Amino acid sequence: MAHGIKFKLNEKLYIKDPQDTTYGQKLLKHSIFLFHKLGFESFTFKKLAKEIESTETSIYRYFENKHFLLLYLTCWYWEWVHYLIDINLMNIVDPKRKLKIIIHNIVNASAENPLTEYINENVLHSVIINEGSKAYHIHDVDKENEKGYYLSYKRLVKKVSDVMQEFSPNFPYPKLLASNLFEMANNQIYFAEHLPDMTEIKNRKRKFDDLEEAMCLITFKLLK
Amino acid sequence: MAHGIKFKLNEKLYIKDPQDTTYGQKLLKHSIFLFHKLGFESFTFKKLAKEIESTETSIYRYFENKHFLLLYLTCWYWEWVHYLIDINLMNIVDPKRKLKIIIHNIVNASAENPLTEYINENVLHSVIINEGSKAYHIHDVDKENEKGYYLSYKRLVKKVSDVMQEFSPNFPYPKLLASNLFEMANNQIYFAEHLPDMTEIKNRKRKFDDLEEAMCLITFKLLK
DNA sequence: CTAAATAGATAGTATTACTATCTTAAAATA
DNA sequence: TATTTTAAGATAGTAATACTATCTATTTAG
Numbered sequence: 165m166a167h168g169i170k171f172k173l174n175e176k177l178y179i180k181d182p183q184d185t186t187y188g189q190k191l192l193k194h195s196i197f198l199f200h201k202l203g204f205e206s207f208t209f210k211k212l213a214k215e216i217e218s219t220e221t222s223i224y225r226y227f228e229n230k231h232f233l234l235l236y237l238t239c240w241y242w243e244w245v246h247y248l249i250d251i252n253l254m255n256i257v258d259p260k261r262k263l264k265i266i267i268h269n270i271v272n273a274s275a276e277n278p279l280t281e282y283i284n285e286n287v288l289h290s291v292i293i294n295e296g297s298k299a300y301h302i303h304d305v306d307k308e309n310e311k312g313y314y315l316s317y318k319r320l321v322k323k324v325s326d327v328m329q330e331f332s333p334n335f336p337y338p339k340l341l342a343s344n345l346f347e348m349a350n351n352q353i354y355f356a357e358h359l360p361d362m363t364e365i366k367n368r369k370r371k372f373d374d375l376e377e378a379m380c381l382i383t384f385k386l387l388k
Numbered sequence: 389m390a391h392g393i394k395f396k397l398n399e400k401l402y403i404k405d406p407q408d409t410t411y412g413q414k415l416l417k418h419s420i421f422l423f424h425k426l427g428f429e430s431f432t433f434k435k436l437a438k439e440i441e442s443t444e445t446s447i448y449r450y451f452e453n454k455h456f457l458l459l460y461l462t463c464w465y466w467e468w469v470h471y472l473i474d475i476n477l478m479n480i481v482d483p484k485r486k487l488k489i490i491i492h493n494i495v496n497a498s499a500e501n502p503l504t505e506y507i508n509e510n511v512l513h514s515v516i517i518n519e520g521s522k523a524y525h526i527h528d529v530d531k532e533n534e535k536g537y538y539l540s541y542k543r544l545v546k547k548v549s550d551v552m553q554e555f556s557p558n559f560p561y562p563k564l565l566a567s568n569l570f571e572m573a574n575n576q577i578y579f580a581e582h583l584p585d586m587t588e589i590k591n592r593k594r595k596f597d598d599l600e601e602a603m604c605l606i607t608f609k610l611l612k
Numbered sequence: 613c614t615a616a617a618t619a620g621a622t623a624g625t626a627t628t629a630c631t632a633t634c635t636t637a638a639a640a641t642a
Numbered sequence: 643t644a645t646t647t648t649a650a651g652a653t654a655g656t657a658a659t660a661c662t663a664t665c666t667a668t669t670t671a672g
Contacts, residue, residue, distance in 0.1 A: 203527030303427030343586040362567040
């Protein structure tokens with residue numbers, strides 16, 4: 165499997181691309197763990213600086229503020245899921261099989277084969293489940309959308325939506341269903357872990373497989 | 389229609405219940421507008437104090453911090469939707485009609501008949517769409533859940549889930565579907581307004597009706 | 613070998629998120 | 643009516659946050 169892969173993210177997300185320097189990679193690596201440990205609200209550049217034995221100033225040379233750092237990680241995550249879907253869909257023609265693979269990759273976005281040394285995909289997945297929606301639920305969403313900050317997510321939704329339409333040309337809401345699948349995947353795991361009354365998915369090892377099964381049932385019942 | 393109604397919310401959400409005093413009601417009223425205007429991140433008690441021509445100190449006598457204020461409003465909103473569903477479900481026996489009414493009230497949670505003078509339900513709905521999920525996507529979610537802060541939401545999901553089970557006793561995921569309907573309702577309106585590539589719902593006057601139609605189609609196709 | 617780029621060090625500011633205390637006004641009660 | 647709670651305003655102050663500016667030391671590239 166490819167190693168040392170780099171995703172091209174919107175250039176306005178960062179001041180200097182952290183993927184390009186060892187310092188930047190260290191920054192990314194520890195930011196994922198620190199977001200996981202503290203949550204978005206309590207996370208600060210000062211604490212991150214301490215973690216990587218550096219200074220606030222140096223971190224500010226890469227990102228304007230913590231919002232852009234989270235958004236960067238979120239975009240990286242979307243690109244990663246897109247990449248997973250792309251390689252797993254190679255040579256598949258049956259749209260039903262395609263959808264099953266897509267759902268598997270949306271829910272079970274775990275890393276059997278890590279792509280990079282500096283991004284722990286499993287911890288990042290956890291951060292996305294807990295904090296991901298905060299990257300685009302912001303007051304300046306329209307301005308940021310204009311600047312193309314959410315293109316990674318939108319392209320991903322389009323890809324899934326297109327396969328849905330291929331499978332079921334008459335279904336009137338492929339984009340709604342696709343975006344809802346992404347949101348559902350993260351929300352239902354969040355509920356399973358923290359608000360178990362809100363879902364049938366139990367917080368156990370198999371939870372990702374359970375959710376995958378539920379999402380397959382829902383998707384195919386709707387598209388049939 | 390009832391006027392001056394008061395919802396009983398978890399007592400640990402506030403230091404002093406704002407519904408009980410005219411000052412508190414003014415606080416609530418303007419906090420909704422200010423959350424709407426600034427978003428959660430830029431909202432501060434100092435700015436709110438200025439808005440109501442008061443002081444930070446006085447606001448701190450009602451709420452520990454802005455998180456609890458948002459959570460209070462969110463709980464009020466859930467209680468309100470619950471109330472709407474309850475009164476509109478009176479004397480309805482057919483579970484299919486029940487579900488249609490429920491979906492209408494989830495999506496179209498607007499106020500033809502305002503319940504209170506101090507809460508603008510339409511602006512509050514907008515705040516919930518934009519900021520609502522931040523009330524429970526927090527690092528201390530488990531602690532807060534233990535204290536019962538999310539009971540309003542959980543009860544609401546249970547109510548809807550129960551009707552789903554009544555309509556379709558063999559459907560294996562009523563809670564998942566119910567919680568997903570609530571999340572979908574807010575998300576898809578958010579997408580329609582800000583990220584239109586993510587949904588078929590168009591950002592126009594009829595958007596709530598369009599979404600209601602989509603959600604009915606989805607729900608009944610799944611439960612049939 | 614020199615110039616440019618990168619990160620560290622230090623300092624400083626405005627704002628945020630509070631807490632403490634004291635005073636005044638209004639409402640409740642004796 | 644007098645008194646005592648209670649609610650809110652005023653003022654002050656602190657620690658942390660979210661930055662910006664500047665200067666120096668070290669690496670890296672041409």
